[in-house]
Amino acid sequence: MPDDQSFDLAGCLDRVRKRDQVAARDLVEHLHPLVIRIVRAHLPRRVPEEDLAQEIFLKMFTRIDQYKGSVPFPHWVSRIAVTTCIDQLRAQKRRPELRWADLSERETDALDAAITGENDVAPDDALAARELVQKLLDQLKPEDRLVIQSLDLEQKSVAEISALTGWNPTLVKVRAFRARRKLQRLYRELTQSEHP
């Protein structure tokens, strides 16, 4: 497969439109890193990442004649990926309310350290922190989750998220605000459930 610099995307798209299967394979291999990053970041529970990536690529091929070139092709594909992930997240049942008793010992340590702020989360607890973050994100609406995850975990800018999703920057900021408020409420409920 050609590397990113030498990959002739326009030529490849032309050949794909003419139903050239080799070009289709090259296109999938070229775009796989972009798609799999989005899938891994927004993967619903119990959905294999390969299945979701495949669904995204099949949608891309189905709609490829609708691509008019108004945005770069990778952005167009990333929007398909994002909407597919959001649809999957919507389809899954929301986790039941998160309670202190649901957390592992390491997760409670990580949460304590984060709330008291006396120490940074210990390196040993980083994995637990990641799992705890995923549990908290699972409590958010899919769109809000996507925004907060992109901002705070992937450290993307509002402009980047806007390009990725097609949402205008104001909407991205509103969703981030809403997600942070919900996270605050979750923290409060969690700490209250520790000391009822």
Place this chain on the structure above:
Amino acid sequence: MNKYDKAWQRLAAAARRAAPERDESAPYGFSTRVAAQAFGEERRAPSAFLRLSLRAAAVACLLAVAAVAANYSAIKGAFEGEPAVAAADDPVAEVVDLGS
């Protein structure tokens, strides 16, 4: 930024540190499978020729069944071996009988 926002930022920073390094290239055979499936779905819609061929095959089957039904007694006789009936109906045998 209140204490909960700060707590979230600390947790997010820790989660970023734990992000696993994973291969992002397509697994072996993935692109071939996806490309075949993408173009294979288009072929699934039957062409006019295929539709007509299927109808022709159905009509041919019906005609074959009708032909078997119409000649059922003759076919049955041939399989059960009724030489008398067969000889009686045989014009050559009749001519031979007349000559003798």
